[in-house]
Amino acid sequence: MRFYRNIIQCIPDYKIFIIRDILLKTLDFFFFNEFFRLLNRKKYIILWYHGVSHRFISFSTRHIAKSEFEKQIKYLKRKGYSFFTLTELIKTIYSKKKIKSKTVIFSFDDGFKNIIKNAYPLMKKYNLKGCFYVISDLIDSNQLLWTDYIELTILNYKNSTLNFKFKDKNIEYPLFSNKMIKYCINDIKERLKSLGNDERIQHLKQFQIPNKLSSFSNIPEEYILAESKEIASLDRTILEIGSHTKSHPNLPSLKKKEEFEKELYEAKIEIENYVGYKINHLCYPAGAFNDITIRFAKKYEYLTGVTTISGLNTSNTDLFKLKRLLSDNNFIKFKAKISGLYSFMKRIIKL
Numbered sequence: 128m129r130f131y132r133n134i135i136q137c138i139p140d141y142k143i144f145i146i147r148d149i150l151l152k153t154l155d156f157f158f159f160n161e162f163f164r165l166l167n168r169k170k171y172i173i174l175w176y177h178g179v180s181h182r183f184i185s186f187s188t189r190h191i192a193k194s195e196f197e198k199q200i201k202y203l204k205r206k207g208y209s210f211f212t213l214t215e216l217i218k219t220i221y222s223k224k225k226i227k228s229k230t231v232i233f234s235f236d237d238g239f240k241n242i243i244k245n246a247y248p249l250m251k252k253y254n255l256k257g258c259f260y261v262i263s264d265l266i267d268s269n270q271l272l273w274t275d276y277i278e279l280t281i282l283n284y285k286n287s288t289l290n291f292k293f294k295d296k297n298i299e300y301p302l303f304s305n306k307m308i309k310y311c312i313n314d315i316k317e318r319l320k321s322l323g324n325d326e327r328i329q330h331l332k333q334f335q336i337p338n339k340l341s342s343f344s345n346i347p348e349e350y351i352l353a354e355s356k357e358i359a360s361l362d363r364t365i366l367e368i369g370s371h372t373k374s375h376p377n378l379p380s381l382k383k384k385e386e387f388e389k390e391l392y393e394a395k396i397e398i399e400n401y402v403g404y405k406i407n408h409l410c411y412p413a414g415a416f417n418d419i420t421i422r423f424a425k426k427y428e429y430l431t432g433v434t435t436i437s438g439l440n441t442s443n444t445d446l447f448k449l450k451r452l453l454s455d456n457n458f459i460k461f462k463a464k465i466s467g468l469y470s471f472m473k474r475i476i477k478l
Contacts, residue, residue, distance in 0.1 A: 151459045151469070155455035160466040164229070166204070167467040170210075171216065174257075174465075176450035178239040179246040180349050184191060185218050188265045190349045193245045195456045200253050202462065203231060210256040212367050213408050213431055217446065226442055231465075233257025234433060234451060235411055237272055238265065240353045243361065250365055259361065260371035260410035260433075263397040272375060273331060274316050275350045280334040281312050285435060288290055293318050293331060320413045323380040361431040368401075368428070369408035370394045379417045387423040395427055407431065421447045 154160070178190035208228045218227055221354025233250065235242045238261035250257065265272060271279070281289060281302070289300040289311060298309040319327050358368060364372075372378070373394035381387055395406045407430040411420065424432055424447060431446045438450035452464045465471035 130431070134206055137210070148457070148459055150472075151275055154468060154472075155315040155362065155459065157464060160462050162466040162469055163471065167439055168228040169226070170441050170467070171226055171232065172439055172465055173234055173433060173449055173451040175433075175435070175453045176233070176235050176242075176246070177237055178235075178241045178242055178349055183244060189373045190239075190241070191454060191456055193249075195458065196246060198458060199454065199461055200249060200255065202458075203465070204253060210254065212256045213258050213369070214363075215256070215366060217407075217430055220442055220446070223227055231255075232365075233258045234369075234410070235366075237375075238262055238352050238358070238371065239349070240351045240357065241349060242366075242430050243353050243357050247361065247366055251362075255365070255446075257366055258369045258408050258410075258433075259358070259366050260369040260374070260408070261353065261358060261398060262371045262375050262393040263375045265352050266401065268352075271346070271350055272352070273319075274375075276331070277315055277319070277334055278312050279346070279350065281308065281315070293330065320377055320415070322377065324374065324376045324386075327377075327478065359402050361402075363402070365403060366409070368398060369405060369410055370406050371410045372412055373397070375412045377413065378420045379415050381420075384423075387420075388427075389424055391413075391429070392427040395429070408477055411435075416447075420434045435463075439467055451478075 176196075178192060179193050179196045179245045180190040181193050182193040183195075183359070189423065204305060206229070208229045211230055211232050213232060214225070214260070216230070216232060217378075233255055234257055235246065238259065242259060249255070262272065263360055281300075285308060286303055286304050286389045288369075289302055291298045291300065295317075300307065302308050302311060319330055322330065361368065371394075372390045376386075376390055378390065381390065391409070398406050405428075406429075407434045409424050409429040411432060411434060416432065416434065418432075420430065429447075431449060433451055435453070436450045437452060439452075444450065454461055454464075461473070
C-alpha cells in the first residue's frame, strides 16, 4: 500500500483526477458500486450541498449545477433509495425502530436563495426530504457570507498579485491562472477559519468588493441568501430548517458562555421566530466542533449536529457527530461515494 501511495505522490494533481475517474468508471462497470451498496444498505446517507445553480460554475465547487443535481436525484430514485428529514430519522432512532435500507437525507449549508429557487422544486417533484441550514444574522441583511465576500474580492484580482497580511506575515498570491485563483481563495479561507471571530473580522478589513459590485443588485445570484419570507414558506415535511449559528464563527475558538449563548441559543430563537416551529438541528460552520461545542448544543436543546466528516452513518452514530458526503458536479464520484466504494478506495490509495 505504501508503494502505491509513493507512486501517486509523484503524479500531478490533474492526472490523478483523470486516473481516479477512469478507475471509478471501470469499477462501476464491473458492478463494484452495486456490491458496496449491498454491503452498506443498512447505513444512512446525509448528502451535503451548499448551492444549486442554474449554471455550471468553473471557479467554485460549492454550487452544483441544477442539471447535475437532478441527474443525481434520478439515480437515487432509480436505485430505490428512501428519503427522510432529520426529524423523521431521530424519531425512528428514539423509537428503536430499524432505519429503512438505503436511506438518504439532503442537507444544504449557508442558506442560499438558489436552494429555494432551484433545489426545492425538484425536491417536491421527486418527493425528497432534507434540512436547510441558515445563518440567523444574515437573514434579510443584504449581506454576504464572509467566505463569499472573500471569494468575490479575489475573483476581481485576476491577472494581478494579491497581497494578504495574515497575522504578522505578508503573503503574495500571483493570480495569473484559474488554478492559482482557486488556491488563493481556499488558502485564505482556511487561514481565516482558524481565527476567533474578532481576529477574523480585523483580517477581513483587508478585502473590499469592487465598486461595480457595491450595489447588492449586481452581486451574482450564487452569493445571494434566502429571505425570511422564503424560508418560512418551505414545507417542513420536505425541507425543514436548521441552524448554522448566528454569524458563522469557528465554534471551537469560542471561550465564554455568552459567546455560545449568542451563536447557538440566540440563533435558534431567531430562526424559530421566522419559521414558527422548534429548531432542532445544528450544522457546525466549516465542520469545526469539539466536546464543549456539543455540550452547549445539547444545553440549548439541539437534537443533532452535522459535521464535514466524510462517511456513512449507522443507528449507533453519535447524533452530534453525523457524517456527510459532499456532492459536486462529478457524477461518477457521486455514485462511488453513496455506495461506500469511494471511502474504501481512499483508504487504499489517494483519490
